[in-house]
Amino acid sequence: MTREMGAALRRIQLGSALSAFGLGFTVPYLYVYVAQVRDLGAGTAGVVLAVFAMAALAVLPFTGRAIDRRGPLPVLVVASAVATLGAAALGLSSGVTASVLSAAVLGAGTAVMQPALATMLVWCSSTATRTRAFAMQFFLQNLGLGIGGLVGGQIVDTNRPETFTLLFLIEAAMFVVLGVIASTVRLTRTPSFSDARPTDGTKAPGGLRALLSHRAMVQLCVLGFVLFFACYGQFESGLAAYGTEAAGMQPSTLGIALAANTAVIVVAQFVVLRFVERRRRSRVIASVGLIWAFAWIVAGYAGLGHGSQTMATAAMISTYALFGLGESMLSPTVAPLVADLAPESMVGQYNSAFALCKQLALAVGPAVGGPMGATLHGPYIVTFVLFSLGITALALRLGRRLTPAQDRPSLETVPSRVVAVSLPDAEAGSASASTAAAAR
Incomplete structure (x- = not known):
């Protein structure tokens, strides 16, 4: 692995960990937030959770070709911007329609991040280093989710909706950080994966x-x-x-x-x-x-x-x-x-x-x-x-x-x-x- 690949890999891992930290702030408390804090009921909370998951099914079939045509970097930057918008909107939503739409936007953004980050890890690793690269990503993501959940649990108060709004705004800020970090990554050609990078005007076959x-x-x-x-x-x-x-x-x-x-x-x-x-x-x-x-x-x-x-x-x-x-x-x-x-x-x-x-x-x-x-x-x-x-x-x-x-x-x-x-x-x-x- 070259020095440039190592530097890019470290930045990607940092951004991935911080985005997981942001998700840890809100995911464990999403049901409580919608059902109890916003007083929209268990039925609405169930719909919000379902929409959050189903949004991924709507966008993932189109994500792979976009990554192969444009590269994972721009796809990840766009996905982080979409997730930022969804997180901030959900934290400010007080009605059924706004909560459902915000959850759909947040779910779509976070879903696209997964294959984009995975492809970036592939580009920044060789066959010899790829196993450890993915192990490190999994380790950091779980650590980020765990710490985020623990810190978020110390902030939330079901009697104060503004504490939940703060959680979602922190999550949105972490997605912004991910997008900024991703935009600074410079991926160079690697001898082990030289043909993976798309070139202008080419269409991914298959x-x-x-x-x-x-x-x-x-x-x-x-x-x-x-x-x-x-x-x-x-x-x-x-x-x-x-x-x-x-x-x-x-x-x-x-x-x-x-x-x-x-x-x-x-x-x-x-x-x-x-x-x-x-x-x-x-x-x-x-x-x-x-x-x-x-x-x-x-x-x-x-x-x-x-x-x-x-x-x-x-x-x-x-x-x-x-x-x-x-x-x-x-x-x-x-x-x-x-x-x-x-x-x-x-x-x-x-x-x-x-x-x-x-x-x-x-x-x-x-x-x-x-x-x-x-x-x-x-x-x-x-x-x-x-x-x-x-x-x-x-x-x-x-x-x-x-x-x-x-x-x-x-x-x-x-x-x-x-x-x-x-x-x-x-x-x-x-x-x-x-x-x-x-x-x-």
């Missing part, structure tokens, strides 16, 4: 049809959906409902469980990284499925066992901690794999497609898990134990479609990539026989 013909990427998207559905899609809905209804946890204890999840990620990330970066990515993801299956079994003991309330609470906190361990293994594994599967001119589209699958899982997960976790306690646990084991099966199946360098980047001795092995299957037929065999 598109949805090419992506769907790439079987390894399709399998990774399916795997990503199951990953986020079985974990993140349950944190604030199904698992929280199960913990309070079946395990008898106090609502305040959920905050401790989420803190345990974040603490494990922060503490374990770089310890786990040493274990992960020299092993096959498919095997690492498969092991996450086993860890999460065990986590769901522990949750089953908490709600369906006959232990004391103290033991049930400890088991639920352990469940969240085990999820955090799995998350710390995924962060340096899945996102770099998306980049290594992408043809050079479609990195933005691949990142956006994967982000779309993630967002779909986050939208469907609470809708399915919430009612099950609250009422169907036994079937809920069994369902997600099976989903977790499905992660293991899907990961092992994906591993058979990856080249040795894609599955285990530490095997590469040369910091360049063979683009042909990452081409969608429909185009791979024109490659040499040996390359096609390696791609399979």
Whole structure:
């Protein structure tokens, strides 16, 4: 990595962490703000949260091509400006229409940031450094979210709406900082990714049809959906409902469980990284499925066992901690794999497609898990134990479609990539026989 790449990478990581810090100020309190502080009711709060999530589904299908045509920098700057507007407007909104529209703008802006930041990390890293770059981003984002949530909790007062307005204005300011930092980044060509940068007047080839013909990427998207559905899609809905209804946890204890999840990620990330970066990515993801299956079994003991309330609470906190361990293994594994599967001119589209699958899982997960976790306690646990084991099966199946360098980047001795092995299957037929065999 050159000195210029390192400087750009540090700025991107700083901006990403500060934007996560801003999100941490408001996300945990959005429901309370709309339903209680603005006195718009639980129904409106639910609509606001749904619109916040659904806005991402509306913009992500168009984000990838914009990134590949214009580059991630201008897309990120525009997204940060949109998110700034949405955060500030939401903090000042007192009516239903204004709150819903503001949530849509904020959700769209924050959704576009994800693939733009991911593509920038790809541009600023080589195959050898990409795993650590994504691990560092995940670590800093979780640290920012955790600190933001803690600081925000000391500011908010449900009897004083202006304290919530202050939170949203701080969030808006963090998005402004992200945009300013992004605008100062200078991305130089790298020998490992020289063709990724768009040039004036060129159109990114491929598109949805090419992506769907790439079987390894399709399998990774399916795997990503199951990953986020079985974990993140349950944190604030199904698992929280199960913990309070079946395990008898106090609502305040959920905050401790989420803190345990974040603490494990922060503490374990770089310890786990040493274990992960020299092993096959498919095997690492498969092991996450086993860890999460065990986590769901522990949750089953908490709600369906006959232990004391103290033991049930400890088991639920352990469940969240085990999820955090799995998350710390995924962060340096899945996102770099998306980049290594992408043809050079479609990195933005691949990142956006994967982000779309993630967002779909986050939208469907609470809708399915919430009612099950609250009422169907036994079937809920069994369902997600099976989903977790499905992660293991899907990961092992994906591993058979990856080249040795894609599955285990530490095997590469040369910091360049063979683009042909990452081409969608429909185009791979024109490659040499040996390359096609390696791609399979």
